[in-house]
Amino acid sequence: MKEKQKAVVVFSGGQDSTTCLFWALKKFDEVLAVTFDYGQRHKLEIECASSIAKELGVEHHILDMALLNQLAPNALTRDEIEVSEGEEGTLPSTFVEGRNMLFLTFAGVFAKVKGAKHIVTGVCETDFSGYPDCRDIFIKSLNVTMNLAMDYPFVLHTPLMWIDKAQTWEMADKLGKLEYIREKTLTCYNGIKGDGCGECPACHLRKRGLDNYLKSKGE
Numbered sequence: 001m002k003e004k005q006k007a008v009v010v011f012s013g014g015q016d017s018t019t020c021l022f023w024a025l026k027k028f029d030e031v032l033a034v035t036f037d038y039g040q041r042h043k044l045e046i047e048c049a050s051s052i053a054k055e056l057g058v059e060h061h062i063l064d065m066a067l068l069n070q071l072a073p074n075a076l077t078r079d080e081i082e083v084s085e086g087e088e089g090t091l092p093s094t095f096v097e098g099r100n101m102l103f104l105t106f107a108g109v110f111a112k113v114k115g116a117k118h119i120v121t122g123v124c125e126t127d128f129s130g131y132p133d134c135r136d137i138f139i140k141s142l143n144v145t146m147n148l149a150m151d152y153p154f155v156l157h158t159p160l161m162w163i164d165k166a167q168t169w170e171m172a173d174k175l176g177k178l179e180y181i182r183e184k185t186l187t188c189y190n191g192i193k194g195d196g197c198g199e200c201p202a203c204h205l206r207k208r209g210l211d212n213y214l215k216s217k218g219e
């Protein structure tokens with residue numbers, strides 16, 4: 001009998017991870033979602049993730065990572081720090097040192113307990129914001145480390161690694177979920193779902209990608 005392929009998706013309720021969730025639902029027999037609660041500015045982000053998971057009938061777990069805020073106060077967790085786009089060559093104020101490494105490692109511990117080999121994350125090198133733990137070489141290195149650390153054949157999947165925001169919208173469209181992702185996901189730093197506030201760096205990036213994709217499609 002064919003082994004059931006089970007995957008854990010690192011899920012924030014944003015455009016990228018929701019696209020990954022749909023990708024995983026198509027590819028694997030069983031999918032679980034994990035969301036990390038690290039004192040985000042907007043509890044709305046977690047509520048958004050929960051409501052999407054519920055709507056899709058995906059088992060959803062919220063893991064408490066409050067310690068991240070103790071280690072690395074930054075604009076995503078502290079209201080008094082302003083969200084800004086980093087100057088050329090510097091990291092933006094939303095950067096949390098080591099965040100993806102920690103998230104993926106915890107997702108791995110969780111996945112092994114749940115009997116899931118596959119871990120899916122929406123990290124991406126293309127819109128590279130300078131996060132060293134989003135790079136492909138890091139993901140490959142961590143994959144090896146996790147396999148050794150837990151003696152388990154994890155496979156880390158990064159379906160967005162080499163595509164830009166426009167191509168991420170294209171992927172959503174090919175999965176038949178463009179409208180769903182456009183309306184129900186939350187990317188905006190000001191906590192507004194869908195097309196967002198239109199003013200913050202996350203909204204700019206998301207809109208530019210969507211406009212480029214729709215234009216390339218001739219809409």
Ligand SMILES: [Zn+2]
Nearest residue numbers: 188197200203
């Ligand atoms: Zn916004």
